[in-house]
Amino acid sequence: MSFREENSEDGRGGDLRKPFLHTGSWYRMGSAQTSSMLGSSQVIRDSSISVLACVMIVALGPIQFGFTFSLFGSLSNVGAMVGAISSGQIAEYIGRKGSLMIAAIPNIIGWLSISFAKDLSFLYMGRLLEGFGVGIISYTVPVYIAEIAPQNLRGALGSVNQLSVTIGIMLAYLLGLLVNWRVLAVLGTLPCLALIPGLFFIPESPRWLAKMGLTEDFETSLQVLRGFDADISVEVNEIKRAVASTSRKSTIRFADLKQRRYWLPLMIGIGLLVLQQLSGTNGVIFYSSNIFLSAGISSSDAATLGLGAIQVVATAVSTWLVDKTGRRLLLIVSSVGMAVSLLVVAIAFFLKGFVDEDSTFYGVLGMISVVGVLLMIVSFSLGMGPIPWLIMSEILPVKIKGLAGSVATLFNWFFSWVITATAPLLLAWSSGGTFTLYTLMCVFTVAFVTIWVPETKGKTLEEIQFSFR
Structure with missing residues (x-):
């Protein structure tokens, strides 16, 4: 037929x-x-x-x-x-x-x-x-x-x-x-x-x-x-x-998901989209105005606009690099860069608790936290921003693409809601502690990508999906 x-x-x-x-x-x-x-x-x-x-x-x-x-x-x-x-x-x-x-x-x-x-x-x-x-x-x-x-x-x-x-x-x-x-x-x-x-x-x-x-x-x-x-x-x-x-006309059954060709790409797609949110980017952006103000930058709105411009440029660079360097390398570099940047911000906030607000060193710590935020956004834009959605669209098998894509997208937006809703509470609890948690998630992302995420550069969608068999 x-x-x-x-x-x-x-x-x-x-x-x-x-x-x-x-x-x-x-x-x-x-x-x-x-x-x-x-x-x-x-x-x-x-x-x-x-x-x-x-x-x-x-x-x-x-x-x-x-x-x-x-x-x-x-x-x-x-x-x-x-x-x-x-x-x-x-x-x-x-x-x-x-x-x-x-x-x-x-x-x-x-x-x-x-x-x-x-x-x-x-x-x-x-x-x-x-x-x-x-x-x-x-x-x-x-x-x-x-x-x-x-x-x-x-x-x-x-x-x-x-x-x-x-x-x-x-x-x-x-x-x-x-x-x-x-x-x-x-x-x-x-x-x-x-x-x-x-x-x-x-x-x-x-x-x-x-x-x-x-x-x-x-x-x-x-x-x-x-x-x-x-x-x-x-x-x-x-x-x-x-x-x-x-x-x-065929329908996917939960029993089918036990097959490697289905559970592995679904796990990778969900994992990347969840880790994209748990890296805390929304929390960092949420708190960026306060960080700029604490660093002595009077116009936090203008600084936030500059942050947006930097994000555009870094994402454009990723667009140029992704078919040259590959997806995995950019994801690893991005996650490492985010972990280091967030660690710098966390340390700066912890040290602020032991320094007088009128001292010169306090202002220096404020500038260090600004640099950390900027580097974090650049690192995110190079890999963890664009590539999880790209990988998800490449690896999901035809038979489960609709269901699996919905599930992966749902998880992404759920954890986006979690980060957006909890960021104010966490930052009120401890700024340094919050950025430390985000740092640990970025370290976990490095391990996840290294172990599980395949390189899809230069392969057709059919070749990628067949490889999971």
Whole structure:
């Protein structure tokens, strides 16, 4: 039975998915017709440029994360947890593009509810709605990018997801200095308002189309992404072989998770996303203004903006390095750098307890803590910021990707909520003790990456997933 014949027998969702499968002029026409219309256009003939254009469009979604992180505390994380639970199943049923379209709507409604809020109920509802959208986007964007990118560019393009987040954070810091919170909330709708029409001009993930049995659409999508002059026969056959053993109607059972091919990538994906949060980055950012003030920096807002700019630059460097040095090395270097930086901050805070606040040494300790925070953010941005999401999108097997991706994303947002909610309490208890705890988690991360995380650089998604067998 062919892929298309199998699909035609399933009466559940063909009509529901149809609007998302054939959107955009590239999709509605065959490759030869499109090629003749666009002539010598290098935009779609050059594979890297074609894929980059798709990545830039879907990366609009993560940009608004920055507004979430800078404007709100733990309540948005609760909404993100709810979105994460459903993210994998939505993305599996109606596709990556359809999932992003659905996620954009509550985001827009949520920000508008916040902007025009008359009382606290509107603020709470808005936080939960935009958090729900964030939960879906945070899973879908890295998965979509990983599934469309050529293997030699997958690391760099996958890191664009986190780069967009840091750009959003920096923009929110900057705009927060210029406008009030209601205007800032309205501005938070802009990325998703641009994302929705942009999705009509990019192809659906070819791997998802292949899994759904839509053979013609799958090959057309891949041809668009690789360029109409490219020979895609080898990649087509690899993807077909990978999905042939996985029936779209099959369901994953908990007993199946005992198999190494499933439990190992799931454990690695969850572990990296949990450790990303337990490293305490949100706690450090939360306390950064106080650290700057204690160091004698009068304008903590300007310093925080500078911190956001440094984060963007460091993440951009990671985007450039990840396909050159590999994922594991960057993760190890990042975690070691974070551990050392946090240890410096912890020692500085412990010593402050024994020094007079009017002494010169107290001011020196304040500056040391600032340097430690900056180095910690740089180290985080080089590896532990972008790479856990990239690894998660690469290693999860096709059969469990929806379920496992939802679980991994849920764990990430749950521990994001835990860190955000507990940081004030821990810092009130002991600043030095808090940063010591974060240091220990970074040391554990080094061990976890060294022992468990595989190197995925230069391998196709099918090769990576087959290696777990």
